Amino acid sequence: MFLVDLLFPNRCLECNRIIPSEEVICELCFDQINFTHHHISESNLLTEKCRLLFPIENAFSLMQFEEESTSQKIIHQLKYGSREKIGKIIANWTVEKLDFSDSKPNLLVTVPLHPKKQKERGYNQLHLFGETLSKELKIPIDHHLIKRNFYKKAQAKKSKEQRIFNENLFSVTKNISNQHILLIDDVFTTGNTMSAIAWEILKAGDNKVSVLVMAMD
Template structure:
């Protein structure tokens, strides 16, 4: 395409020109710190979650280290209007995540407030989740959880304000007897996921697992 000639796709790591459907070149891909977590095994992420709410299983694709390539990839997705990044991250996830014979019943995404959704133009989790849904043949619901208050991004908050999540979320529909996989971009303190998890658990005889693109360690 003409645009590709004037604005070629470049590797987020080294700025080399790469194919349009890639995020990084082969060399930089090797520099991404994947977690190598197993969904059914104990991990740092699972131990953190267990301190906050009853959890079944969990998975994190990458480590979210300071000045890392994984951090740059997530920021491109969230703040640089590169929504297609979600599809690529989902494809990387499918290569590493195996639900075996214990698939969740439903994928549920952490919502944005309607004001923030309008500002950003998209929820960074939607393409990611929809790609996973198609691959695993598991339905998704972007509207089961409602964010009640507008707030600035977690990354821009200090630690005190990150803990202020009471009444931030509510259920739009009561569900019961379901295994819900909560999906978010980055696990930091875990308070956002915990708040949502408790809403789901209070709604009925449900189970909660977690999937994040990256964990801040």
């Protein structure tokens, strides 16, 4: 392993400095990340955006997601660079900033990939992230509660067809009731994915939904 590190040293995604193998960016570039400084509460921008789409308890985003930003580079490496371990790093950053106070969820749920997509990528970028959060927060996680029903993206559909498609994009695989579920995704953009899943969870029983994302656009 030492020889591999010597021949192929780990480098900072932002400035290309050599860094320890368990890191993703150097300390100097870490200070350039645009963290949201959200508290998981009813009063941040992500909560307000979600509330326009579905009933929500709380929401938290770790970072802002901007073009050519450090956060974008980190998440793109996690999703498309075969660097699943970055999920654990982001989770540790997240845990340091989370404070649920009196509204701690009792179940973590990750947004699923379609099995074909997961096979192509080799992993779901949210699984190690979610499992690390589960361990640190002492909240159980279920990667299989939500099923993605279609492989193709809804964006290819026309407006009316897209609405119908979104309504059937996900399904709940188990009987759930009286749960406060923390729904986890990488980037919040339009909120369509979160909304589609949240409504399935809410329809399944007397449940509550909170949201946690790595970054918000």
